[in-house]
Amino acid sequence: MAHNINFNKRTGKYSFFSVQQKAWHGLGQIVEQYPTSEEAIKFAGLDYEVVKSPLFTKGSTFIETEDGMKIGDSELDVPDYFANIRTDNNAVLGVVGKDYHIVQNSEAFSFFDSIVGSNKGIQYETAGALGKGERIFITAKLPDYIRVGNGDDITEKYIFLTTSHDGSGSITAAFTPVRIVCQNTLNASLRNMTNVVRIKHTSGAKQRIETAHKVMGLANTLSNQLEGIFNEWAKIKVSDDEFKSLIQIALCPNKKTLDLLKKGEEDEVSTMFKNTVDDAFAYAMMSDTQQMETTKGTLFGAYNAVTGYFQNVRNYRDNESKLQSIVMGGTAQLKSQKAFELCTDFVKNGSDIFNLN
Structure with a gap:
């Protein structure tokens, strides 16, 4: 089963970390304590930035000489398109349009940090990069649980975020409770509230990320209603x-x-x-x-x-x-x-x- 975890040749490490237990692919850094966001971004190998670089292509130039016409090479600008490049190793992550807005990895972690204010005890559990680093993901565990029955059947609460640097998709954050006894994901519709927030890579994306945590916080609050629903069921x-x-x-x-x-x-x-x-x-x-x-x-x-x-x-x-x-x-x-x-x-x-x- 392919893992597609990014291998950073500069550090000689896979761009992934998990807390205490190895992931299914067995790669990356295993840490014993839940890290801060600053620590997590380094453990996961996500401490790089991405820049938009103008695109050029080769064309032909016709030059008239005494011997006739000769063809030479010329550099042509590709208007309105850019290459997204990792600044630490110059890897080209994808080609994007002029309206594409980069959300840096550090800004993605800021999404979680903004939740900390209303949810003391949030814990970064996994994070990593795929491919050349064009897609990153983060999971964080919230401190409280959903308890069903006498308390033996419990559900943990997670928030998951993924974003890409290749123009292939939106910034996506999802609230996803997980039933511990069977690692069973319970994506219930919470009173017609979506548990997924998607933000396009356009101007204003950073501002929308800053407010999206309020939606995630509301989903978390509404999830407390699930405890009553599940206990009734x-x-x-x-x-x-x-x-x-x-x-x-x-x-x-x-x-x-x-x-x-x-x-x-x-x-x-x-x-x-x-x-x-x-x-x-x-x-x-x-x-x-x-x-x-x-x-x-x-x-x-x-x-x-x-x-x-x-x-x-x-x-x-x-x-x-x-x-x-x-x-x-x-x-x-x-x-x-x-x-x-x-x-x-x-x-x-x-x-x-x-x-x-």
């Missing part, structure tokens, strides 16, 4: 048939498949969808984390069957694809939000919402 019993129906509806890829299910024509749906449902249902019935008092035969367990499938069962091309799917608005996040909505409707309207026939 953990007390609501559901049958195996209701369990499976929720999984089928949440994982349904399109309206055509849902219509076939409603008609009772399960034999007509794709084999891939059948296998996906079977894998998720098997996880729901057999996983140790689904046998807890909070999850076994409960609505909370049904919800976690969907989110847990994507985190613990489904195969991904690589970890970057997994991250995109689970955290950055991909398939896993969308299906998890669908499961959240189904569970919410179940509380309001009863099991009829799971009736496919």
Whole structure:
């Protein structure tokens, strides 16, 4: 599985750090104590800046001589386009337009530092750079938890940020709670509030980053409501048939498949969808984390069957694809939000919402 972690030839180290435990790729610096932002940016090898440099290309010049016309080389300006260059090693990270605004790595860390004021105890857990350093990422853990049941089933709260220097994407920050017992990402829709903030690399990006922490702080505050919601769901019993129906509806890829299910024509749906449902249902019935008092035969367990499938069962091309799917608005996040909505409707309207026939 490719890791794509940047190797800094100048320092002889991989541009990545994690606290106490090695990451899946086994690379980078392992530190024992949670670092400050100043320490984290150095541990992760992100202490470099990026500049926009004018682009030029070679052209032809026709020169008339006594022997006739001769062709020479000339340097041509490429208007309105620039190369983004790392100042520490002159690596070209990408080509961008004139309106592209660079957000330095240090400014990305400032996003987290701005949250510290209202969340004492924020902890930098991982950070690093990919490729030549064209994409960076940071994860930080917030100090409080979501507790379900008697307190054995707990969820930690993380904020994740990624940005690029190659013009390929926005600055993206995501609030992502993680259920510790199975490392299960719970990207629930919080009262119609998005848990993702995206900022384009245009003029004013730095100012928007400075205010985006307020949105993240609000998402964190609203997430406290999840504790009450999940505890309520953990007390609501559901049958195996209701369990499976929720999984089928949440994982349904399109309206055509849902219509076939409603008609009772399960034999007509794709084999891939059948296998996906079977894998998720098997996880729901057999996983140790689904046998807890909070999850076994409960609505909370049904919800976690969907989110847990994507985190613990489904195969991904690589970890970057997994991250995109689970955290950055991909398939896993969308299906998890669908499961959240189904569970919410179940509380309001009863099991009829799971009736496919």
